[in-house]
Amino acid sequence: xxxxxxxxxxxxxxxxxxxxxxxxxxxxxxxxxxxxTFYGFDVxxxxxxxxxxHQLGLxxxxxxxxxxxxADAIQGDMGTSIKTRRPVATELVRYLxxxxxxxxxxxxxxxxxxxxxxxxxxxxxxxxxxxxxLAISLAGISLPIFWLGLMLVWIFAVQLSLLPSGGxxxxxxxxxxxxxxxxxxxxVIARVTRASLMEVIxxxxxxxxxxxxxxxxxxxxxxxxxxxxxxxxxVTGIQFGYLLAGTVLTETVFAWPxxxxxxxDAIKFRDYPVVQGGVLVIALIFVTINLVVDxxxxxxxxxxHSEAAK
Amino acid sequence: xxxxxxxxxxxxxxxxxxxxxxxxTPTTTSPTQPxxxxxxxxxESQPTEPPAQPTEALAASEVPAGTEAxxxxxxxxxxxxxxxxxxxxxxxxxxxxxxxTVSGMVDLQMFETLLALLPDGSVGPRLATEWSVxxxxxxxxxxxxxxxxxxDGEAFDANAAKANFDRILNPDNALPAVRVLAGVTEVNxxxxxxxxxxxxxxxxxLPFHLAHYSLAMVSPRALxxxxxxxxxxxxxxxxxxxxxxxxxxESIVLERFDDYWGEKAKVDMVTFRPIPETAGRALxxxxxxxxxxxxxxxxxxxxxxxxxxxxxxxxxxxxxIFVHMNExxxxxxxxxxxxxxxxxxxxxxxxxxxxxxxxxxxxxxVGSGVFGYSKTENYGYDPDRARExxxxxxxxGLTLKMLVPAGRYQGGEEAAQAVQAQxxxxxxTVDLEVLEFSTLLQAIRKPAAESEWDLLVFGFIxxxxxxxxxxxxxxxxxxxxxxxxxxxxxCSEEMDALLEQGRFTMDQDERLKVYKQVIQLALxxxxxxxxFENTDIYAVRNNVQGLVYMPIDYQFLNTVSLSGGD
Numbered sequence: 001x002x003x004x005x006x007x008x009x010x011x012x013x014x015x016x017x018x019x020x021x022x023x024x025x026x027x028x029x030x031x032x033x034x035x036x037t038f039y040g041f042d043v044x045x046x047x048x049x050x051x052x053x054h055q056l057g058l059x060x061x062x063x064x065x066x067x068x069x070x071a072d073a074i075q076g077d078m079g080t081s082i083k084t085r086r087p088v089a090t091e092l093v094r095y096l097x098x099x100x101x102x103x104x105x106x107x108x109x110x111x112x113x114x115x116x117x118x119x120x121x122x123x124x125x126x127x128x129x130x131x132x133x134l135a136i137s138l139a140g141i142s143l144p145i146f147w148l149g150l151m152l153v154w155i156f157a158v159q160l161s162l163l164p165s166g167g168x169x170x171x172x173x174x175x176x177x178x179x180x181x182x183x184x185x186x187x188v189i190a191r192v193t194r195a196s197l198m199e200v201i202x203x204x205x206x207x208x209x210x211x212x213x214x215x216x217x218x219x220x221x222x223x224x225x226x227x228x229x230x231x232x233x234x235v236t237g238i239q240f241g242y243l244l245a246g247t248v249l250t251e252t253v254f255a256w257p258x259x260x261x262x263x264x265d266a267i268k269f270r271d272y273p274v275v276q277g278g279v280l281v282i283a284l285i286f287v288t289i290n291l292v293v294d295x296x297x298x299x300x301x302x303x304x305h306s307e308a309a310k
Numbered sequence: 311x312x313x314x315x316x317x318x319x320x321x322x323x324x325x326x327x328x329x330x331x332x333x334x335t336p337t338t339t340s341p342t343q344p345x346x347x348x349x350x351x352x353x354e355s356q357p358t359e360p361p362a363q364p365t366e367a368l369a370a371s372e373v374p375a376g377t378e379a380x381x382x383x384x385x386x387x388x389x390x391x392x393x394x395x396x397x398x399x400x401x402x403x404x405x406x407x408x409x410x411t412v413s414g415m416v417d418l419q420m421f422e423t424l425l426a427l428l429p430d431g432s433v434g435p436r437l438a439t440e441w442s443v444x445x446x447x448x449x450x451x452x453x454x455x456x457x458x459x460x461x462d463g464e465a466f467d468a469n470a471a472k473a474n475f476d477r478i479l480n481p482d483n484a485l486p487a488v489r490v491l492a493g494v495t496e497v498n499x500x501x502x503x504x505x506x507x508x509x510x511x512x513x514x515x516l517p518f519h520l521a522h523y524s525l526a527m528v529s530p531r532a533l534x535x536x537x538x539x540x541x542x543x544x545x546x547x548x549x550x551x552x553x554x555x556x557x558x559x560e561s562i563v564l565e566r567f568d569d570y571w572g573e574k575a576k577v578d579m580v581t582f583r584p585i586p587e588t589a590g591r592a593l594x595x596x597x598x599x600x601x602x603x604x605x606x607x608x609x610x611x612x613x614x615x616x617x618x619x620x621x622x623x624x625x626x627x628x629x630x631i632f633v634h635m636n637e638x639x640x641x642x643x644x645x646x647x648x649x650x651x652x653x654x655x656x657x658x659x660x661x662x663x664x665x666x667x668x669x670x671x672x673x674x675x676v677g678s679g680v681f682g683y684s685k686t687e688n689y690g691y692d693p694d695r696a697r698e699x700x701x702x703x704x705x706x707g708l709t710l711k712m713l714v715p716a717g718r719y720q721g722g723e724e725a726a727q728a729v730q731a732q733x734x735x736x737x738x739t740v741d742l743e744v745l746e747f748s749t750l751l752q753a754i755r756k757p758a759a760e761s762e763w764d765l766l767v768f769g770f771i772x773x774x775x776x777x778x779x780x781x782x783x784x785x786x787x788x789x790x791x792x793x794x795x796x797x798x799x800x801c802s803e804e805m806d807a808l809l810e811q812g813r814f815t816m817d818q819d820e821r822l823k824v825y826k827q828v829i830q831l832a833l834x835x836x837x838x839x840x841x842f843e844n845t846d847i848y849a850v851r852n853n854v855q856g857l858v859y860m861p862i863d864y865q866f867l868n869t870v871s872l873s874g875g876d
Contacts, residue, residue, distance in 0.1 A: 032748025036755060039486070040747075041795050042409055042773055048489050055484040083401050084558070085542045091558065150589065157597050165593040167583060168560050255585045257559030270748050 008294060012287045019283040020073065023276050024066050033058070034082040034270040056082060058272075069276060078277030083269050088277040091262070096281065098168060099258035102250065103243040105174045106181035110243070111236060113186040115225075118193025118232075122201060123220055133194070137187035149180040149253035166255035177254040181247060185239040192235045196228040237293055244285065389578035390872040392854075395591050397605035399559045399584035403545040404538070405526035406478050406487040411773075414523035415604075415864040416562055416582055420461070421526035421547030424452060424471065424505075425517050427775055431679050431861040432818075433517045437466065437527060437548065438505070441520075443816050447512035452520075454503040458571045460529035461552045468499040473530040475507075483538075487524035490774070512814045514821050518681065518776035523864075550575045550868035559584060576856070576871035595620055595849040601872065602854060604863070606847040608668045608720065620851045624668060625859050627846035628677025629771035631669075631719050633712070633729065633839040634797040636765070638758035641705050648836035650699035652689035654736040659691075660728050661842045665721045668847065672840040674829045675781065679861035681818075682777025682825035686833055688840055696736040709739040712765035715750045719769040720844050726767045729841070740765065755792040758799040766797055769844070775862050777825045782809050785828070785837060800837045 035052050053059045057068070072079060078088035121133035156176060157165035164173050200206065201224055209219045248260025259278065266274035400413040405421050408414055426436035438452040458466035475497035478487045493513050498506040509516065519525065529546035536544060545553045550572065551564035562582040566575040583600065585591045588607035595603040596617050606614065606622065614622050633651075641647045657671040670678075674686040700708070710733075714726040723744060730740040743763075745753065754766060772779035783794040786809050787801040808831065812824040832838070846863050856869040 030749075031752035032746075033752070036751045037748045039409060039489075040751070041768075041770060042489065045489065045492055046793050048484070048486070051481055051484040052486075055482075080539065085402060085404075085407065085539055086558075087539070094558070153593060157593065161597065164599060165597050166585065166590050252587055253590070255583075255587060255590045257557075261586075262559070268746070268748065 004298060005291065005295065008291050012291070015287060016280065016283055020070060020276065020280055021066070023279045024069065027270070027272055027275055028062065030270075032270050034272060037270050038082065069273075073277070073280060078280075079273035081266075081274050082271050083266075083274075088273045091274070092259070092277055092281050095257060095259040095262045098256065099244065099247050099251070099260065102174070102177055102181060102247055102256055102258060103240065105178035106185070106243050106247075106250075107236070107240055109178050109182035110185035110189055110239060113182065114189025115193050115232065117186065117190035118197060119220065119225065121190065121194040122197035122224075123216070125198065130194075133190060137190045139187075140183040141187035143183060145180055145183075145249040146253055148183055149176070149250060152176045152180060153253075166253070168257055173254075177250050177256055180253065181243060181250045185243060188239060189232060189235060193228070193232050196231045197224055200224050200228040237289075237296075241286070241289055389576070391579040391581055392577040392602070392867065392870060392872060393581045393583060393600040394867070395594050395600045395603040396582050396584045397591065398586055400556075400562060400582075402542045403553070403556060403562075404541040405524055405528065405545075405547075406474075406485045407538070407542060408524045409486045411523075411863055412584075417526060417545065417547075418523050418549070418864055419551040419564055419580060419867055420545050420549040420553055421523075421528065422549050423521050423523065423526050424454075425521040427518075427521050427860055427862070429858055429860055431681050431775055433521050433681075436521075437471075438520070441517065447814070447816055448509055450507040450509070450516060451500065452505045452507065454505060455571065456503055458548050459569055460531075460546055460548050461567055462529050462531055462546050464529045464531050466527065466548055467502050468505045469502075470530040471505050471527060472497050472499050473533055474525075474527050477528075477533055478525070490519050490522045490524055512816065514813055514815045514818070515774065515776045515778040517818075518774040518779075522774050550866075551580055554579070570868070573868055575868040577867070580867055592849065595851065598851065601851045602857065603849045604846075606849050608666060608847070610849075611668065611847060614849050620849055623848045623850060623859070625846045625848065625863075626670065626678055627771070627844045627863060628679035628683070628775070628861060629719075629769050629844045630672050630675060630677050631722060631725060631767065631769045631841045631844060632672065632675065633841065634766040634768050635836070635839060636758075636761055636763060636797070636799060637837075638761060638799040639764050641703060641708065642710075642764060644703050644705075645835055646699045646703040647705055647708075648839075649689070650696040650703070650705075650736070651733065651738065652836045652839050653692045653699065654696035654738070655689075655729055655732050655839060655841070656691040657688065657841055660721075660725050664724055664728055665842065668845050669721055669842040670845065672842050674840055675784070675832045675838060676777050676825070676829055677771060677843050680772055680775055680777055680780070682781075682812075682822060682828075684822070684826040684829055686826075686829050688833065689836075693732075693736050700736065700738075707737070707739075709741065710764035711741045711743065711762070712767065713750060713753065713763045714742065714744050714767040715747045716744050718747050719767070721842070722767055722769065725841055729765075729767075729839075754797055757792060758790065761791070761799070765839075768797065768838075770795070771862060773862070777828070778809075778812055781825070781828050781832070782813070785809060785832060798837050800835070802831075802835065805831055805835075 035049050035056070035058065038052070039049060057065065069079065076089060078092065080086065081088055081091060117133040117136060121130045124130055153165045153176060156163045163176055167173060206219060206223060209223050247258050248264060250256065251258040251261040263275065263278045266278065396412050396416070398412050400416050401410060402408055402413055403417065405417045408417065422437050424436060424438040425433050425441070428434045437455050437458060439455050441450060441452045443450050454466070454468055454471065460466060464470065475491070477483060478485050478491055479494065479497070493509050493511060494507055495510050496508045498508070500506050507516070527548060528541070532541060532544065532546040543556065548571070550567055550570045552567040554563040554565050556562045560583070564580045566578055568574065583594070585594060588610060591603045592606060592610035592614055594600040596614065598619065611622055611624070614620065635642045635648050635651065637643045661667070661669040661671045671688070673688050676683045712726060712730065714723055716723070726742055730742050733740050753763065754761070770780055770784070783789050784796050784798070785800055785805050786796065787806055789796040790799050790801065791797050805828070808824055808828050812821055812828065815821045815824060850857060853873045855871050855873055857865060858869060859865055
């Protein structure tokens with residue numbers, strides 16, 4: 001067990017190293033640099049640009065800059081944003097928290113909505129309910145986030161004045177963006193739940209349960225659902241990754257100050273330290289999620305135990 | 311299997327709920343936070359107390375004022391919280407580190423400059439009450455206002471002003487504000503309330519420069535005690551509003567400064583909310599979640615005009631959109647060809663039809679609100695004359711490469727396509743290339759020999775609202791790219807002499823006459839192809855009173871009040 005975790009951690013080092021190098025090089029290969037973007041056309045003298053480049057250390061050789069960045073990053077220092085002159089690490093924590101908040105809220109909607117729809121569809125196979133659930137899933141996966149988000153805002157913020165149209169605040173502000181973000185995942189989870197539950201419903205022990213005279217609701221919730229959930233959990237994990245990474249559109253529609261929007265702005269501005277730090281942190285998150293999934297599988301699947309023992 | 315999946319699933323749900331709970335009441339994480347604010351969802355009408363904490367990371371989780379839907383519409387007759395929607399987040403709260411007007415707008419509520427722009431575009435007193443220049447035109451003497459205090463209690467005097475200028479002029483600090491002080495060699499204290507500014511050469515535009523937001527006065531104590539990073543987050547000025555909190559990409563909260571020397575603010579608080587999406591800005595004002603929304607997109611104007619309780623202000627905005635013609639490339643070095651291109655473009659159609667009247671045909675290089683503007687006769691639409699001139703110059707089958715920055719100027723890309731079509735009409739083929747702004751800058755900030763484009767769509771508004779800032783950087787031989795903004799690589803002795811005269815002249819009325827000649831020469835030589843002036847569109851709830859627009863897009867909010875209903 002410990003060996004598995006250790007080996008995975010060791011494997012993560014070259015991945016993170018590679019990511020940092022690629023981001024660093026890509027940023028400098030792309031035309032444009034932060035100092036001239038910062039000044040735009042509002043330049044008095046070229047010396048002012050040179051002075052700022054010097055102050056930021058951008059006039060040093062690339063290798064020196066990279067080694068410097070790496071050395072600082074290992075100690076948790078991501079440098080200072082060129083645009084805002086605030087520490088990148090603090091900024092990343094702030095925006096990552098906001099994004100995680102949105103992703104978790106979206107996940108709750110996706111899991112609850114998806115499993116509910118899938119359960120109904122499986123229990124009433126080929127009925128109107130099944131078709132309705134299919135229709136809702138299809139809609140969720142096909143509607144563009146921009147359109148869905150704006151529609152929800154139009155209905156709930158403009159017409160009904162029930163919820164705020166955007167921005168961060170209390171839980172009211174979370175509802176619309178979370179629903180928007182969750183819509184495609186609801187569909188995926190619902191379809192997987194339906195397929196998996198239908199397999200279980202046809203099994204002998206379910207028939208036995210019914211024949212004991214148990215109510216349908218009890219059988220479904222106590223016997224069918226728990227047994228059909230393993231594939232759902234797998235899919236949910238993958239979907240959570242998507243939600244974390246896919247928030248940028250939702251963040252834009254709802255003016256949610258999350259990591260996606262922050263990074264897109266930083267890329268436009270060529271804010272080197274922010275982009276480097278941000279991508280590194282995202283890579284770190286993916287490595288961690290993979291590690292957690294590996295460990296979970298290891299815990300759930302006994303076959304892996306015996307292999308590891310060999 | 312059953313026994314495993316159920317616990318795992320419940321665990322997942324519990325973790326998710328826990329995370330959500332932490333996310334929902336996010337005050338738990340930071341030890342420096344004040345106790346969690348009770349945020350009752352029902353109490354929508356009361357303005358939420360903003361966090362007393364300044365900006366640090368987790369202040370982000372505090373509930374920012376103004377996020378509760380109907381707060382904006384229910385402000386009382388006195389005071390209230392003015393909610394102002396910005397098109398982007400601010401870059402810095404340190405005025406000396408600033409370069410763009412959105413941050414300038416916010417900072418000007420908390421900071422003041424020695425002189426200030428007036429609504430008519432000229433310059434008037436602010437922290438300095440009078441100013442004069444020595445006989446050799448090199449030494450400016452400013453009388454400073456007495457009885458002014460900074461938000462931290464420090465008194466404003468000549469030493470405080472000098473500390474600010476010294477900070478900016480120190481090359482080690484590499485502060486963007488230094489660009490506004492180019493040519494200033496030293497700043498001296500004459501007595502407690504008299505300051506002397508010495509320039510290297512006579513510099514007539516100086517009063518306009520002293521009114522620029524990046525020369526605002528910061529408390530000398532703050533300058534001494536804080537690092538640049540701290541100054542960027544803790545503004546201490548003399549303005550009518552005092553800083554309360556800043557949550558990046560969410561809100562900037564200010565409150566009235568009761569010891570302000572001038573007209574005290576009428577509202578209790580101002581909350582700025584940056585909303586980059588144009589549709590989002592329109593929605594906030596439509597739902598009444600905000601009082602003022604800046605930079606409304608043209609496509610939202612019709613909708614907003616149909617909404618009760620608000621009005622749309624379309625203001626002239628002195629940014630001229632024009633096309634640089636690269637004179638280092640034949641045949642654009644021939645004035646007849648440049649004139650031909652100028653005759654070939656239908657500005658009326660672009661401004662009135664394509665941009666639906668939300669742009670104004672340009673009369674010349676300088677925008678109409680700028681000091682130095684004169685009404686001149688721009689080229690009309692005459693394709694026949696264009697063809698004649700091209701034939702006269704012996705030009706046939708001309709193909710030009712035109713660059714446009716993506717999403718930079720309101721109507722910029724649409725206009726570029728119209729120009730492309732209209733030039734095709736006189737036999738000139740235009741290859742249009744839309745480039746992201748950073749990429750474009752890289753492509754054009756080059757000496758003439760390395761330039762690989764012929765036409766460049768460009769927009770400019772002089773940050774000081776003085777024509778010198780614009781024309782000197784675009785027309786002077788010494789300003790040729792990459793040094794400054796002369797991307798046309800234009801060079802003429804006559805023009806250089808006029809531009810220098812504009813700087814050496816101290817009498818502002820005389821300067822106006824000089825710039826009239828500059829503008830006329832720019833048109834005669836067809837240095838650039840002048841298209842249209844942008845407008846600046848605001849949506850304002852009807853309960854907002856006393857809002858005065860300045861020529862460059864900012865307002866001083868101490869005159870604004872909120873009336874009962876709307």
